[in-house]
Structures are given as C-alpha cells and as structure tokens.
Amino acid sequence: MECVVQGIIETQHVEALEVLLQGLSGVPKERVRVHELCLKSGPSLGVVPSEVRLLCDLAQSTPSWTIRHVGGSMRGAGAEQISVLVRAIVESKASNNVLRYFYGIGYKLDHELLKIGFAFRFHRGAQITVTVTSVNKLPKLHATEEAVPITPAIQLVEITAPAAADNYNDVVSAVTAFCEYLAPLLHLSKPGNSTGIVPTAGTAAASLMSSGGGKTL
C-alpha cells in the first residue's frame, strides 16, 4: 500500500520549493528521469481490463526497470475524511526485456511520458518521498531525447509514503503533517482532487530564495 498526495507548482517557484525541501529533509536531492510506459490489456485478454506501468529509470548510468501496478484506493466514510489517498500498490524490479514481455503476453502501449526533475527521500514519521517533475510527452515512439513538457509553466509535486494495513493511519498523519510545511508554496490533495496553485506562492518563494533556505516561513 502507499499513501499519496499531489499538487502543482509554477515552474518559476520550483527552485524555492527545492530550497524548502532541502531544509526540511536534510538529505541531498536525487535526480529523477523516468520514462513511464502505460500498458493496457488487449480487448479480449483478462477477466477484466487491466493496466500496468513500466518505469525505466534513466537517471542512472544503466537504465533499470520497474513494473508497477496501482490497485484500488481505500473507500468508505473513513477514507473520505482523510486528505491523503491510500491505495494498493505492487512493484517488481524487472530485466530490460520487460516491455517485449508485456507486448508478448498481449498488452499494448496506451501512452508514455518522461518525468524529469528531482526527489527527496527521508524519514519524518514515515518514509517519505517528495518528487517534483516536469511531465513531458514524447513526439515519437520512445523518443525520450525529444521530450516536450506538456505544461511548461507548471510542474507536478507528488508525495508518497509506503504503508501497510496495520500502520496506514500513522503514515497518513506523517504525510498530512509534512504537507503543512509546504502549504505556503503549494496545495496538496488526493490525486484527482486538484486544488490549483497557491496564489501567494510567489511571496513565499521570494522569502525562501532571499533567506537561502533553512528558515521557517
């Protein structure tokens, strides 16, 4: 399982966000360059239609592949009340023939994206990963070198934390608490419940950039 929230931030404020995250996390940022391929099952395959994502990490010298299945999210009154999405996730590392494998078993490429940016991974009540990326489309099949941002002025911020059935409440609390630190710069909410940019983010960003980070807002 994982807990996840998302938000958007204007590209011009990403540097300030990086300063803030650096100060809050105390860890070095990691480069993110992930080629994400979304595959869907062919029309007659499977009890139900299915979707799987293949993630190719291009940030390392040798690309590495991960298979990712996103399952259903928690539902019900309890889930409605929390501001963090809790969903089932299964991931597996895979050898670099994984795309041919899924084509071979009847899956087809639905769309692909290239996410470029950075991430901070740290522990603050839970193992938290904050990823800030520009989401890019590929004009030609698999042409990652020719990727073009879908929304040049806006970047995606995603906060995820792994969770289990017996601890997700604690993880939700940790993520919610962390989100409050970022509130001056961005609104974070469940994926699909977009809350737009923070109108006063510019002021907060200016403050961060002038103080060089490390100070609370």
Add this chain to the structure above:
Amino acid sequence: MPPVKWLMHWHPNPGATLNSQILAEASGCAESLGGSKDGRWKTSIIFYRAMARDGASAGAGGAPPQQPPDVPRELLGVALHERPGLYFSILRSHRLVLQADAAFPQVMEKLQSYKARVTLNFEGFQYQLGDFCLRIGKCVPNNSETLRGIMMEVEYYPLSSIEKSRAVMEDFFDIWQETLAKKSLPGHFIHVESNFSEYGLSDHYSFQHTAVQYATCLQQLMAAVTVRG
C-alpha cells in the same frame, strides 16, 4: 555470477515407468562417489493460463474456458531455490525469459490476465562433491506425491563460462553415467540441451540460463515419461 549448471532428466527405457527406486539409486551413486549430503532444495515451475475477457464462457456450466486470441496459450513462472528473492517468467513462444523479483506473481494476480493453474515442484537432496554440487530431485505437482519425473542439477563452482566448462561437465557426466550404469536401472539421464542464444543469453552463466533449462527440462520430461507413483 552464478557458476555453470547442467540439468539432466531421467529418460526411462521404452515401456519402463518411473518410480522412487530410481531416485534412491541415484542418490546412492552420489554418495558412493564421495558426495556429502548437505540439505534439501526445491525449485518450482508455475503454469499460467491466459484468461478470456468473456466471463460467460470462462468455465460456466462446464464449458471449457476460452483462449483469448493472439496471446500465448501459456506462460511459465520459475522460482529458483538458490534465489528466493527473484522470479522468472518464460514466454516460450517468444523465446523470452524475464527476470523479476518475488513480488511479480502478485502483479500477475492483480492483473487477472493470466492465472496460475498448476505448480510443479522439483525437489530433493543436494550433495557436495569437491568442486561440484549435485542436486537429485523428483518432479511432483504441488500438494501431491505423484511422481512426474526425476532430474538432477550438476553445478560446477569454479567456472561461469558455458563453453570453458563444457569439457569438465562432459567428463563428470561420463563418470556419472558409468557409475549409474552398474545399477542396471531401466533408463538413463540425458543432458537438457537448451538453446540459450535463442533466448538472447550469453556464454556467461546466469540465473536466467537456469530458468530456461528448467523450462526445456519440463518439456522433455512431459514428452518422455509414463508415470507410476
């Protein structure tokens, strides 16, 4: 890098059947060659079947489930004893061996496009014999004792190159055959020859090579054997 490994399977003489006596004799030979027993091993092969989208025809009212068109009839999963954290999946039709980790079967379960139908276990004892390790095993369906085959793994620790190790493995195999021949058993072991290059595998031995050998071994076992438990 794992050391080179050969798989052999028991090929019964025409009209002969399999029985556990053969297994006992083979184990006895390993010990007579100086092998010291040092534990059990188990590798599993899981057969997956493609599931059709039309639920009504999938087994309802006794009708056989339909095979969706344009997809392989079957997929194999391989869980090797030496690497419980890894999982392999073989698409024979495409000569493809995927290496994934132990969470992969959960991905397949969630996707519901292929379902695990039958699991065959290859299990038995292992023997250390100088630079060699012998694993002699029976092939049985999961939760059953019905003997479907007898096979063995021969691993040679010093080398990882398939070509460079060929001569020493052939010599070992000759010694093994001679020793076993004295027991006058109704059959003999055959080396499972796999076409690694078809699967895009190199001369440098890997776990993927082992997974491919198991898939080939299984094909040969199924073709060769009449079974009595």
